[in-house]
Amino acid sequence: MQPATNSALFVQSFARGLEVIESFGQTPRMTLTEVAEATGLSRATVRRFVHTLVSLGYMRANDKHFALTPKVMNLGFAYLASQPLVELVDPVLANLSQELGQSTSVSVLDGTDVVYIARQETTSIMRINITVGTRFPAYATSMGRVLLAGLEAEKLDEYFAAADLTDVTDRTLTDEAALRSELGQIRKQGYAVVKEELEVGLASVAVPIRNRAGVTVAAMNTSVAVTSQAPEDLTELLPPLQAAADEVSNAL
Amino acid sequence: MQPATNSALFVQSFARGLEVIESFGQTPRMTLTEVAEATGLSRATVRRFVHTLVSLGYMRANDKHFALTPKVMNLGFAYLASQPLVELVDPVLANLSQELGQSTSVSVLDGTDVVYIARQETTSIMRINITVGTRFPAYATSMGRVLLAGLEAEKLDEYFAAADLTDVTDRTLTDEAALRSELGQIRKQGYAVVKEELEVGLASVAVPIRNRAGVTVAAMNTSVAVTSQAPEDLTELLPPLQAAADEVSNAL
Incomplete structure (x- = not known):
C-alpha cells in the first residue's frame, strides 16, 4: 500500500538522513566511520548528514564522536503530542x-x-x-x-x-x-x-x-x-x- | 559554536524534511497545503517530503490529510534509548x-x-x-x-x-x-x-x-x-x- 521508494517524488537524501538518526538508537556515540558502517552509507555522505544535524542542534560533537541531543525528541514527540x-x-x-x-x-x-x-x-x-x-x-x-x-x-x-x-x-x-x-x-x-x-x-x-x-x-x-x-x-x-x-x- | 547552515556540507533537503516532521507537533493532521503554510515551503516541495515519509512508514495518508505514525518515535527515542x-x-x-x-x-x-x-x-x-x-x-x-x-x-x-x-x-x-x-x-x-x-x-x-x-x-x-x-x-x-x-x- 505504501508508495514506492523509487518514485521521482522520493527524496533519497531525506531518507538517508533519517537512517543516520535511527542508527544512533543502537549505538549512542559514534565516529563518522562507525556511522558509515552502521548505515552502509559512505563516510563522505555520513559527514554531510552529521554536519547538518549538528548545525540544526539535533546532534553534538565530542572529540571525534557524535551523539544525539534532546532536540531529536521534538521529532518523535510530534507523534505523541498529536x-x-x-x-x-x-x-x-x-x-x-x-x-x-x-x-x-x-x-x-x-x-x-x-x-x-x-x-x-x-x-x-x-x-x-x-x-x-x-x-x-x-x-x-x-x-x-x-x-x-x-x-x-x-x-x-x-x-x-x-x-x-x-x-x-x-x-x-x-x-x-x-x-x-x-x-x-x-x-x-x-x-x-x-x-x-x-x-x-x-x-x-x-x-x-x-x-x-x-x-x-x-x-x-x-x-x-x-x-x-x-x-x-x-x-x-x-x-x-x-x-x-x-x-x-x-x-x- | 554550531557549524554554519550555509556550508557546502549542509544538506538542505534533509533539514527541510525534519522541519516537515516538526510541523506536525503543532497540528496533528494536515493537508499538503496546510503543511506548506506551516513550514513556508512550496506545496510541490512538501509533496515530495510527505511522499518520502509515507514511503518509509513515518506518516500515513487519510483522505487528503496526513498524520505521523508511531514509527517517528524511533527518531526521537533514539536519544532516550541512549x-x-x-x-x-x-x-x-x-x-x-x-x-x-x-x-x-x-x-x-x-x-x-x-x-x-x-x-x-x-x-x-x-x-x-x-x-x-x-x-x-x-x-x-x-x-x-x-x-x-x-x-x-x-x-x-x-x-x-x-x-x-x-x-x-x-x-x-x-x-x-x-x-x-x-x-x-x-x-x-x-x-x-x-x-x-x-x-x-x-x-x-x-x-x-x-x-x-x-x-x-x-x-x-x-x-x-x-x-x-x-x-x-x-x-x-x-x-x-x-x-x-x-x-x-x-x-x-
Whole structure:
C-alpha cells in the first residue's frame, strides 16, 4: 500500500538522513566511520548528514564522536503530542499502577510491532528497560495479541504475511495457526494473557482500548513477576485493568 | 559554536524534511497545503517530503490529510534509548511519586529549554499535559533553574544571550539580574522552589542529579497544587526528593 521508494517524488537524501538518526538508537556515540558502517552509507555522505544535524542542534560533537541531543525528541514527540489518547492515559495508568502495585502500559500497533506510548513503572522486573517508544514483536506480547485480535481479517492476513514469527523465549508461540486460534479466543474473552513468552519470569494481561466506533485503537496491560507472590491467576488483575481501559475508551 | 547552515556540507533537503516532521507537533493532521503554510515551503516541495515519509512508514495518508505514525518515535527515542539516566530514573520516580503522592519528573537542558526525559504522574494539576519530550523555558521552572545554577559561568552567559525572558504568568521572574541572584541562592542551598511562575496554582521544588565528576547532568522535581492541602513550605518535600536524586546520582 505504501508508495514506492523509487518514485521521482522520493527524496533519497531525506531518507538517508533519517537512517543516520535511527542508527544512533543502537549505538549512542559514534565516529563518522562507525556511522558509515552502521548505515552502509559512505563516510563522505555520513559527514554531510552529521554536519547538518549538528548545525540544526539535533546532534553534538565530542572529540571525534557524535551523539544525539534532546532536540531529536521534538521529532518523535510530534507523534505523541498529536495523540489525544496519550493525554488521557497517564493519570489513569498512575492510579491503576498504585492500585495493583504493578507496572502498567499502553501501546499501539505499528507495522508488526507494539510501541509503548505510555508507561507507569513500579519495579523493574524486566531485564529490558521499557520506556515510551520501546517496541516489541506483537505476537509475543499480551498487548500485541489484543491489538491483533482487533484487526479486520484482511489486515490480520497482511500482518502474518509481514511478521517474522521467531522464538523470543522457548515458550513463545510462533505457529501461525496456533496464534490465529489464540487470537480467536482473545476476541471472545476480551483479554489476553501471556506468560514467559516475551521474557522468562514475566507474565502480563492486556485488554483493548476502543474508540466510539468500537474499533480497538490501543491496548492496556499490567505485568507481574511469575515468581513473586503475584496472583497465580492473572485474571484477578482483570477487573481493575478493565475498569481503567473502559475509563479511557469512554473518554475517547 | 554550531557549524554554519550555509556550508557546502549542509544538506538542505534533509533539514527541510525534519522541519516537515516538526510541523506536525503543532497540528496533528494536515493537508499538503496546510503543511506548506506551516513550514513556508512550496506545496510541490512538501509533496515530495510527505511522499518520502509515507514511503518509509513515518506518516500515513487519510483522505487528503496526513498524520505521523508511531514509527517517528524511533527518531526521537533514539536519544532516550541512549541515555543510561533514563533507565535508572523510572523506578526511582515511581517510588518517589508514591511516597509523596505527587507527580515527579526528571529533565535535562536543551538550548534554552528544559526537556522532560522521565515523568510519573499522579494527578493532572497542570492545564498543560506533560509527557516525555515536553519542553518549557528553563528560567520559569524549578528544574530549569537547578540546571542553570549548575552551568559554568561562560555557558550561563551564553544562556542569557540566547534566552527570551518573557512572562509566562504574571509572577514569572524575567529580570536577568534577579534571575542570576536567584541562581546563586539555588547553588548555595542545593535546590530551587518555583511558585506559580510557570502556571497559576502550581508550585514545584527541584534538586540536581550529578555525575561522578559532580557536574549537574539533570534535575528532578515534584509539583504540587498550591491551593490543595499541600505543605505550605515545599521544603518538607525536600528530604525524600533529595534522597531519590542522590540514589540516581550515586548510580551514574
